[in-house]
Amino acid sequence: MPDQPAPAATAAPYPPSSPAPGTWRRVARLFRPHRAAVLLVLVLAAAFAALNGVVPLLSQVVFDRALFGPGGPDLPLLAVLAGIAAAIACAVGAVDLGQTWVSARIAQRLVRSLREEMFDRLQRMPLAFFTTTKGGEIQSRLAGDTTQVENAIKETLPEVLAGLLGLVVAAVAMVSLSPLLAGAAVVLAPAVLWVSARSGRALKSLSAVGQETRAELTSIAAERLSLGGVTLARVHGRRADEQARFAAESRRLARTQVRAAMAAQLVLSTAHVFFVVTPYLAYLAAGLADDITPGTLVAFVVLQSRLYQPLGQMLRISTDLRSVEGAFARVFTYLDLRPETDPETGSLTQPERGVGALSVREVGFGYEVPGDRDRMALRDVSLDIRAGSTALIVGPSGSGKTTLGHLLAGLRRPAEGAVLIDGTEVRGPLPGRLCIVPQEPFLFQGSVADNLRYADPDASPDDLIRVCRITRIHERIMTVPDGYDAHVGERGALFSGGERQRIALARALLADASVLVLDEATSALDPLTEAEVVQAVLAERAGRTTVMITHRFGVLDCFDTVVALDRGRVVEQGAPRDLRAEPHGLYARMVRAQTGAGAAS
């Protein structure tokens, strides 16, 4: 069966460590619908910076006039100044709260729509995408990258604005206090900027490696800590290998995180040295000049210490932004995926059902396997299945039966030729008209009834019982404590393989499609039950088209037509009895091999 999660599935190309150019332009476009809110954050950030910048200037008045003024300490003035400082502090708090609220709302709205768009895009991707993409990677992007983007908008956006404005306000205040002291204060700035730029570059690639490793870890955990994965490891005694594989990735992540932490800390440590040394440069400049008052010097040093926060913030942000850019780029690669399902043909509202006549016209199909593009799974396949008839598709393993089933059900599109239903080309899944039941049915977390009603949300309890009786699963469901309300477990693990198949078959019957394709959908049943179930299903569907892909021929006489495939080509087609009469034909040989030499003759 194709499309089952392959253990060795290769990852979809992870965005390279350097995000595509233009990422930030695209990010800016995302903010367009939120222009007004961003403007409000900007206004609040400006208010925040201005208010914060005023407080240090008060210290000049405190020292030069209120404490050491010509007439000695001026207590009323000191009290007024204390009141002003307290009022400013309260205003700063209020502005900060408002800013957090507005930016959190922008972040939530923007990320919500990104997440939903990604989910929608992924739902419409070709099946091939899911065979080659690790499940963990999808989860990592949907959850991890969007969370990073959300935090960036919620925290980094206001920080950038506040930091930039804070720097501007402090710089203006410092220059207005004393251009000489301001000049002395920035002597060491180029060194800090240089270290910051280098660390930022390192952080950018470390962030990409970190995300990639995290996705790999999630993928290993999701696949290997599943029922199937754990059983496989136990059966083959590979628990230690699985542990080693996980530990290797875990170590890689830990190493990357330590290196990222070091790169970020290097910037902060350099900034720390800058902030310790710079006041002394200011004292030196004050010593050289003779017109600097003590109040001016104190106000300047306070302002400078106030710079620590916005400057530190900006340095941290500049490093954060590198990894945020990577997260945005990864989200964008998913948004740029080209979905296959045509929304029109995949629509849930199919106007007419039709009678279910299938026609396959010179169809060719090849899976896009890197390095093996020319190998065709189906070649020049043409066949007709009358409306309301039953057809059996047989053939050796790998002959293309499932591929043909997928084409008939509209899950894949032929590279050449066309598949028609009632004379109209099948260009995608047609719910209500085409339905397929795979060999390994998918039961999702929920009750038996939830799983059944996925095909028909309006089905009554009696409808559920009716279809489950047809597929001979009703009695078994009734033995479970909660009956139809019982939970099926992870991927239906509380039921056996054959039981899962019968529940899936019952679900397909509820869909009441014009064409039903059973892709080895009863392969896990014993031959007697299989014959009973298939006959009951055909009786229920009398008058509607049913195609069954099978390796087993226990029930073949009830089918109108047999199509035999070999290496992607139709090698025989006709009524079962006629094909059996061809002793050298593929079909007759397969029947003989299965039922014993006498049976075919």
Ligand SMILES: Nc1ncnc2c1ncn2[C@@H]1O[C@H](COP(=O)(O)OP(=O)(O)OP(=O)(O)O)[C@@H](O)[C@H]1O
């Ligand atoms: N997702 C896929 N990607 C690449 N090749 C695939 C994929 N699925 C199937 N194939 C290849 O296409 C060919 C036809 O496969 P298909 O599953 O249709 O055969 P089948 O007759 O149903 O086999 P089986 O009876 O073993 O289920 C095989 O050679 C198979 O290896």
